[in-house]
Amino acid sequence: MYEIVRREDFSDTTFLIEVKRPMLAKAAMPGQFVIVRSHTGGERIPLTIADFDREQGTITLVVQAVGKTTKQMREECVVGSRLKSLAGPMGNPSHIDSVGKVVCVGGGLGVAPVYPILRAYKESGAYVIGVVGFREKGLVFWKEKFAAHCDELVICTDDGSEGIKGNVTTGLKDVMARHADIGEVVAIGPPVMMKACAEATRPAGIKTIVSLNPVMVDGTGMCGGCRVTVGGETKLGCVDGPDFDGHEVDFDELVTRLRRWKEDERAALERWQNHKSDCRMLHGSK
Ligand SMILES: Cc1cc2nc3c(=O)[nH]c(=O)nc-3n(C[C@H](O)[C@H](O)[C@H](O)COP(=O)(O)OP(=O)(O)OC[C@H]3O[C@@H](n4cnc5c(N)ncnc54)[C@H](O)[C@@H]3O)c2cc1C
Ligand code: FES
DSSP: OEEEEEEEESSSSEEEEEEEOHHHHHHOOTTOEEEEEOSTTOOOEEEEOOEEETTTTEEEEEEEOOSHHHHHHHHHOOTTOEESEEEEEESOOOOOOOOSEEEEEEEGGGHHHHHHHHHHHHHTTOEEEEEEEESSGGGOOOHHHHHTTOSEEEEEETTSSSSEESOHHHHHHHHHHHOSOOOEEEEESSHHHHHHHHHHHTTTTOEEEEEOOOOOSSSSSSSOTTEEEETTEEEEHHHHOSEEETTTBOHHHHHHHHTTTHHHHHHHHHHHHHHHHHHHHHHHHO
């Protein structure tokens, strides 16, 4: 059982938890993920290691509450509570190549996961440009943390309330127009966003790495649930990735596979919500 030592809420849906797990914090590398089970009988879900502190022995996870398990975590994962299981680090660490100038793009769920990669590039001596996207100013988080490791930081908001108006692809195109010597782009976020970034860099032939998020079960290469097609070949997101060449990924297949269990996911969320209100009624009637 792994204790949650810090919690911070960034919005109604996005929250951070810092978990005590010294061995994992010692081994964690940028780009890797963990498989978490928050409570007995709960689903195992993959979450990227958004930060790690080897001295404190903690890892940081940033979670977006989108369905049954993540919404339950939003309610139950408070300081002092414990995660039932926490396996990892999993997946291959990101390759921090010597690229001169790198653009690290994070949108939606990808904002937190791109941070340790961006920091590792800065520590390797690269010129780092961060491009992060949010819906609006009130949802911006980790601005100072990003700025501390970026030579340039571009914030994009859908409504233009902070930084430039538009999504991260707009921000990436803006950066590409100002810098002709970009060695690599790293893009993390929803599949449609990663696809748009890869299409933006394709004409210029800029190497573009994306971190894929297929449905994972074991995270160790055994179930085949996380199959993705890259360069016409079948790969497993968990053991061959999660990082892949964005110009080679079949994003349309990834999106189709991510939607495959929608009905079961909707039913699981409804069952949990009904169960909660039944419990409240019982409690209230005592
Ligand atoms: C390598 C990797 C890293 C990830 N990192 C983060 C992160 O740092 N923060 C974060 O909030 N989310 C992250 N995700 C996504 C997260 O795992 C899903 O949002 C979560 O599993 C949804 O579960 P749920 O029960 O709340 O929602 P559900 O209603 O069950 O699912 C909502 C959607 O999430 C996706 N999903 C569902 N189950 C899984 C699963 N077992 N594996 C992967 N995707 C699933 C599907 O697209 C589904 O339609 C990551 C996924 C992967 C593969
Ligand atoms: S999650 Fe089972 S093979 Fe990747």
